Amino acid sequence: MPFKLLQSDVNTKARLGLLTTSHGDIESPFFMPVGTNATVKGISAERLEEMGAQLMLSNTYHIYLRPGMDVINHFGGLHSFMSWDKPILTDSGGYQVFSLTRFRKLTDKGVRFQSHLDGSKHMLTPEDVVDIERGLGSDMIMPLDECAPYPCDYEHAEESVRRTTLWAKRTKEHFYSKPNDKGQLLFGIVQGAVYDDLRKRSAEELLTIDFPAYAIGGVSVGEPVDLMFKTIDWVEPLLPEDKPRYLMGIGLPDQIVRAVGEGIDMFDTCIPTRFGRHGTALTHHGRMIVLNAEYSRDERPVDEKCGCSVCKRYSRAYIRHLIKSSEMLGLELLSYHNVCFYIHLMKEIRETIKENSFTAFKEEFLANYYQK
């Protein structure tokens, strides 16, 4: 088994685990920096290594469209193309087709869509997506699923669960029809929108197919945070203890800390780099709009509790000046700090689970985070 549950928290559902891939082991719970276009925006591979990133996520949809699989195949996979030796998880493109494309048509066969880049027309089946992700050489691969929007009526949600199960079955068959010589880890993705019974049905159907890992998808699509946590409540108890659980596209630091306490192992979000590019820092005291005039002479680091190389060296006043001057370096430094903040947070989470102090950590973290 590629996943080993090392420890369960005494007071919460938090779990400590170890996930083995052919590009190295990953301690869970963990956060995956998002590298949509084969790069975490503004942060080089060296810097990701330096800050202790255990792995990264990339987007099948984007890489498939640009640079395209001919280039990736020429390089023998995404790791070599990006010059990144640690594990990579690739999503399936299901979410991007739902959120980015100008035109899309889903049938049981697969999905037809027009590229958001040049309007070119494409058709991808669940089998195609597996073949692409095999070509990418990702360590963890997500199957094509139908990501229902929010709000979404029951009939639409039910239909997306039916199709997601159908595609999951075909994905698994197609994936295992060839030897899994790269030791890729295939996930099943639970859908069902905000409906208790549909979420449970989706989970049960995927469990029957039997995947080595499970994800909760169709969250972070605009629903209230409470509903997202309800979704975890519905699904998590059904998931096997000895397999990793991935909450897709979540979330803000407080949401991650809370979701770890609900038994989630894996997270990804583009929040740290997106916020960084818009001049917002994430700190132990919540969001900091670095452009605020109050920081114009502030000699303190962005986050006084953070030991990242940006916080060790640069003041709020200097970073504010860079952002105000539209200097690329300001966005780079904030993105670096923000991703670091997530990575350090996950490390702290793992350490406190290990020491049976996660609940105290969680309470203190949330109290600081929500304090103004």
Add this chain to the structure above:
Amino acid sequence: MPFKLLQSDVNTKARLGLLTTSHGDIESPFFMPVGTNATVKGISAERLEEMGAQLMLSNTYHIYLRPGMDVINHFGGLHSFMSWDKPILTDSGGYQVFSLTRFRKLTDKGVRFQSHLDGSKHMLTPEDVVDIERGLGSDMIMPLDECAPYPCDYEHAEESVRRTTLWAKRTKEHFYSKPNDKGQLLFGIVQGAVYDDLRKRSAEELLTIDFPAYAIGGVSVGEPVDLMFKTIDWVEPLLPEDKPRYLMGIGLPDQIVRAVGEGIDMFDTCIPTRFGRHGTALTHHGRMIVLNAEYSRDERPVDEKCGCSVCKRYSRAYIRHLIKSSEMLGLELLSYHNVCFYIHLMKEIRETIKENSFTAFKEEFLANYYQK
């Protein structure tokens, strides 16, 4: 004396020197990465240190306008504000007033101008500029001068020489009216546009005032390269051997190699970062437009003779993909390589002067650089 001439080349006018500042020694000939807004665009201070930058240049005009001297004074100077411990040279703003402002009026008293940022009105005298640069705490400071444009008629050029000399005299008097407790090195700037006699007159007048270092200004303002080299020919023989010579705002790699052979010690240009931001790499074989389709599967580094951390790790195809995807990291990586290219070039120049092989190096470098 802060400058020590260590060695003169046997075949050319190239010189090896050592410049002492209160922030460390600098081996010459050297290149100064340009940090206009208190940052070399897209390159952090750590990265500049890592690539062996000996110092950097910053722009008085820009820093004076933003963040403003109140912020800089609060931090006790530019070094502390930027978190940069190596030497800094600041220009005087003369060139920026000439090239950036919407409105300007020069009188013998000083220069009136409107900020290019917000249209606010300012008046700076040569004495003000000295006071600002003292506040910045720069290791090398340039006096306010009048930078004549190209083309420029004789009368205008003559007037700019007269005013530049007048201002230089007042600058020196004002600067030395207080103790030079930071050991700042004050330059005289030779003007005179493209007129042999005016250039010589300007140099002689400045020599009479007597500065510890000299610069050739009013070059790189649109004149043909040949005229720029003629200017060096006119001025260089007049400059004392035991003082550093700075050719302001120059230039492309081949121009720098040639100008070293003409006896120049110091260079600055924003070419490496500006080219980087526009997707152009500088290499031993000249310019490389990384976006060209021919590089789409090219696994080689940008410059096969370069050992910088970008060339060690990333392929042309990957960087091309980043640029094509409008990813900030592409511009960061190219800017990093380009600045590194200049710094390594200067190191090679110093080594070959030391080994009396500069002429051979220069010929080989130029042959490769111009080869297509």
